[in-house]
Amino acid sequence: MIAFGPAAHCAAPLKGNTRATTRGSTLLLAAMALLCSCAPAAVQEGTFRIRSQLGAPLNADTGWAGAPGEAVTVEADHPFRLRMEIAPQADGGSYALQARRNDGAWETLEAQDFPYPKRELELDFAALPPGAPPPGWTLRAGSADDLAIVDDPAGRLLRASGGGDGLYALYPAPWPLPEFSLAARFRLPAEGSESFAMLFGYVDAANHGLVRFDPERGVAILRVADGAETLLAEQAAPITRGEWHEAEIQLEGARIVLSLDDDALELAAPLRGMKSGEPGLAVPPGGEVELAGLTIEGVARTPLVSIVATAAYTNGAPTTDLLEGSAAPFTPAFGLSLAERTPAWAGANRHGEFEWPLVIRRFGDGPQLNEAGDRFAFRMVDAADRVVPGGAVANVTLAIPPGHLGGTYVENPGRIGPWQAANGDLYFIMEPTETDNDFMMMKSSDGGRSWREVDAANRPQTNDLESVDSRQLGDRIHIIHQVTEGVHYHVFRTSDHPTHPDSWELRDEVAAQAEAIAQTATMAIRSDGSIAAIFLADRMHYAIRALDGTWSTPVEIDPDAASINAGPQAVAGRDDVIHLAYFSDDGRIWYRRLMPDGTLTAAQLLAEGAGTSRAEYGAVLPLAYDLRSDTVIIVYRLADGTLWERRVSNSGEPTPAVLVSPQRVITDAVDSQQPAADVVVDGEAAHVLFVAEDSRGIFSTREDGGRWRTPVLKVDGIEGSWVRGNVLERPDGSRVYGYVYDAGSEGGSGLNRYAELPLDAD
Numbered sequence: 011m012i013a014f015g016p017a018a019h020c021a022a023p024l025k026g027n028t029r030a031t032t033r034g035s036t037l038l039l040a041a042m043a044l045l046c047s048c049a050p051a052a053v054q055e056g057t058f059r060i061r062s063q064l065g066a067p068l069n070a071d072t073g074w075a076g077a078p079g080e081a082v083t084v085e086a087d088h089p090f091r092l093r094m095e096i097a098p099q100a101d102g103g104s105y106a107l108q109a110r111r112n113d114g115a116w117e118t119l120e121a122q123d124f125p126y127p128k129r130e131l132e133l134d135f136a137a138l139p140p141g142a143p144p145p146g147w148t149l150r151a152g153s154a155d156d157l158a159i160v161d162d163p164a165g166r167l168l169r170a171s172g173g174g175d176g177l178y179a180l181y182p183a184p185w186p187l188p189e190f191s192l193a194a195r196f197r198l199p200a201e202g203s204e205s206f207a208m209l210f211g212y213v214d215a216a217n218h219g220l221v222r223f224d225p226e227r228g229v230a231i232l233r234v235a236d237g238a239e240t241l242l243a244e245q246a247a248p249i250t251r252g253e254w255h256e257a258e259i260q261l262e263g264a265r266i267v268l269s270l271d272d273d274a275l276e277l278a279a280p281l282r283g284m285k286s287g288e289p290g291l292a293v294p295p296g297g298e299v300e301l302a303g304l305t306i307e308g309v310a311r312t313p314l315v316s317i318v319a320t321a322a323y324t325n326g327a328p329t330t331d332l333l334e335g336s337a338a339p340f341t342p343a344f345g346l347s348l349a350e351r352t353p354a355w356a357g358a359n360r361h362g363e364f365e366w367p368l369v370i371r372r373f374g375d376g377p378q379l380n381e382a383g384d385r386f387a388f389r390m391v392d393a394a395d396r397v398v399p400g401g402a403v404a405n406v407t408l409a410i411p412p413g414h415l416g417g418t419y420v421e422n423p424g425r426i427g428p429w430q431a432a433n434g435d436l437y438f439i440m441e442p443t444e445t446d447n448d449f450m451m452m453k454s455s456d457g458g459r460s461w462r463e464v465d466a467a468n469r470p471q472t473n474d475l476e477s478v479d480s481r482q483l484g485d486r487i488h489i490i491h492q493v494t495e496g497v498h499y500h501v502f503r504t505s506d507h508p509t510h511p512d513s514w515e516l517r518d519e520v521a522a523q524a525e526a527i528a529q530t531a532t533m534a535i536r537s538d539g540s541i542a543a544i545f546l547a548d549r550m551h552y553a554i555r556a557l558d559g560t561w562s563t564p565v566e567i568d569p570d571a572a573s574i575n576a577g578p579q580a581v582a583g584r585d586d587v588i589h590l591a592y593f594s595d596d597g598r599i600w601y602r603r604l605m606p607d608g609t610l611t612a613a614q615l616l617a618e619g620a621g622t623s624r625a626e627y628g629a630v631l632p633l634a635y636d637l638r639s640d641t642v643i644i645v646y647r648l649a650d651g652t653l654w655e656r657r658v659s660n661s662g663e664p665t666p667a668v669l670v671s672p673q674r675v676i677t678d679a680v681d682s683q684q685p686a687a688d689v690v691v692d693g694e695a696a697h698v699l700f701v702a703e704d705s706r707g708i709f710s711t712r713e714d715g716g717r718w719r720t721p722v723l724k725v726d727g728i729e730g731s732w733v734r735g736n737v738l739e740r741p742d743g744s745r746v747y748g749y750v751y752d753a754g755s756e757g758g759s760g761l762n763r764y765a766e767l768p769l770d771a772d
Contacts, residue, residue: 056095056361057335058404064089064367068323068345069330078333081405086372086380087416087760089124089318093365094390095335097400102355105390105398107366109315112385118395121185121350122316124369126758127445129185129308135159135168135301144168150215152177168301170206172293180212180290183306184325184349188286191307193258197300198225200252204297208259211287218287221259221268225249231266231279242266242279254302312443312759314374315386319348320367326353329363335402336361364390370408371760372416377442377450382410412459415452415762418444419732419752422682424479424532424579425632428458428748428764429487430738431504437487438750439478443759447474449491451502453512457740458748458764470517472498477529486515490543492531497521497545499555522553522564528627528683534582542580542588542604550575550592552604567610576627577683581635581642587661589642593629597622599646601664616656616664621649626677628684634691643696647685651675651703655696655718670718671711674703679731680757686730690747692737692769697747699767701730708733708751710767725765729754737769745769
């Protein structure tokens with residue numbers, strides 16, 4: 011007798027029409043069905059489908075990149091959605107998504123948003139109806155009636171009451187909180203002496219941390235571990251009943267810090283071995299507290315691939331049956347948005363569909379790099395990280411679009427490229443990610459189509475590109491780099507250097523040590539190789555690097571001025587005269603010259619009405635200079651958003667102001683303190699690129715016979731933030747305005763792109 015195990019002969023239900031062609035085959039099928047009736051049903055395989063449109067409705071049958079089960083190609087730094095079908099499960103549960111790259115190890119994905127990986131959740135109670143229970147909270151002790159929205163002259167508030175037994179209310183964040191920041195605005199009742207506590211790292215009643223606020227005893231940081239309570243720190247504090255207070259709790263590394271009322275009080279304590287848990291509130295019996303807002307912030311990272319947010323639906327929205335994989339009954343599952351795990355799914359013995367918004371980045375923290383052609387696979391796992399039976403494995407291949415750099419823009423950029431070596435190679439300065447601020451020199455050897463970092467092993471150790479300016483001199487790029495604590499100097503050798511191509515020659519040389527109120531720095535190189543760096547500390551200064559490599563003591567510019575000078579832009583001209591233009595915080599634009607002997611000419615007023623806020627410090631664009639006519643072109647933005655231009659030839663008087671563009675140019679995009687605009691000169695013709703404030707698209711204009719032409723749209727459909735470029739030469743000898751722009755990272759990463767504007771055409 012031949013014995014059959016259940017898996018040997020029990021097949022999954024057949025789809026489509028089948029027909030027995032003989033009576034014998036019919037009897038055989040009947041016998042097999044009888045045998046299978048006592049065996050477990052075989053697992054049915056689910057399928058997947060890639061949706062290229064991040065903003066498509068959750069359950070619309072639109073926006074697909076391919077057919078169900080089809081492996082497709084996706085672009086780096088272009089979010090997409092993955093719809094995963096799972097076959098009937100023995101029970102429901104919560105699921106996560108895993109990925110692997112090029113057959114590497116499987117890793118559970120983090121929820122880190124794109125383009126800015128900010129893990130911040132702000133709970134605003136103003137839009138909630140009074141009397142309603144606030145959504146998203148879970149109770150570990152107390153009654154649901156003890157947590158409600160109330161009306162108040164200060165606006166709608168969350169009122170938490172201890173009732174008769176006390177209240178423990180948690181607000182689970184959509185991501186783990188191994189480190190965190192919790193901020194709340196709270197008010198205790200005018201009568202009584204009740205305290206309350208902000209909870210953190212809550213695992214259960216026997217394991218959590220708390221910060222207690224008590225009008226009588228002050229503030230205290232405590233930890234409960236295995237049911238035992240330990241006082242970590244305490245201090246008297248002016249907590250006044252009936253008045254609003256602001257508190258922030260931060261856990262970073264092994265240290266917890268409490269700040270009360272904008273650093274009026276700070277209390278810190280060591281805290282090791284704290285498990286990641288939930289934040290929340292604790293109110294004792296009979297107590298009460300009101301909250302005007304609560305902010306939960308986790309640690310932002312930029313992984314190579316992550317779950318992101320989508321505005322197309324709310325996290326946890328129900329799905330419908332769109333995919334034609336499993337034929338079993340369907341139970342709605344969930345659309346995910348910036349969440350690492352699904353809500354609990356009651357899908358026992360039924361199938362469901364989950365949709366995940368994802369992004370595969372060009373650069374991740376490390377920095378790490380994804381390459382064109384990399385293969386990514388995705389699968390779902392259960393709460394114990396076990397592969398979901400019958401779940402699909404989705405596959406995609408990565409493409410890098412032509413001209414795509416990715417990465418993060420310099421925050422306050424001067425001239426940062428693209429610079430061109432004698433052999434045509436291009437260079438541009440940037441960071442890999444917002445959360446990993448390494449200094450990178452990017453290179454393209456194919457006219458800007460593809461880019462990658464060079465000499466990564468020897469990059470400068472001074473990171474965070476807050477303000478960077480550079481100049482190319484032969485086969486070297488000289489760089490001034492200002493961070494909050496000081497000014498540094500680097501030198502990079504390009505690929506046409508005869509002995510050390512594509513390498514860092516000098517890194518992290520200290521040009522000046524001075525605390526900056528805002529980072530704005532510029533540089534100029536004289537014919538003898540000496541370098542002038544002009545920068546803002548508490549006031550604007552300049553320092554000179556001599557040929558022996560020593561830097562002079564910084565000299566303050568206009569030490570007796572009532573206003574603060576800022577946003578300097580410099581360029582070296584004929585006879586080693588350094589032309590300098592800058593902003594002052596009384597709303598004026600100034601021009602002067604730094605002479606070879608170190609003296610400064612008297613300041614000449616170029617404009618008024620440039621604004622008075624710190625957001626407008628960078629009102630002057632990088633200067634353009636035409637050596638043949640010894641003319642410096644100064645383009646600046648006024649407070650009304652318009653760009654204007656004045657010129658100085660042969661160190662004479664500035665020409666009258668000419669309107670460059672009547673369109674409003676965006677200023678201080680992502681705290682850059684600058685107008686998003688750039689100017690170059692090709693021969694005697696000046697060209698300007700700018701980001702329009704209304705559309706955020708990139709426009710170009712050029713000077714023609716003393717007037718500027720009507721701006722022309724060059725890049726549309728972006729949320730532009732920065733643009734910087736240079737005049738470059740193609741292999742055929744034609745000249746272009748090559749530029750790199752940020753298409754809308756809002757200070758995050760992934761949207762730096764290269765483009766060209768032909769200059770030889772009319």
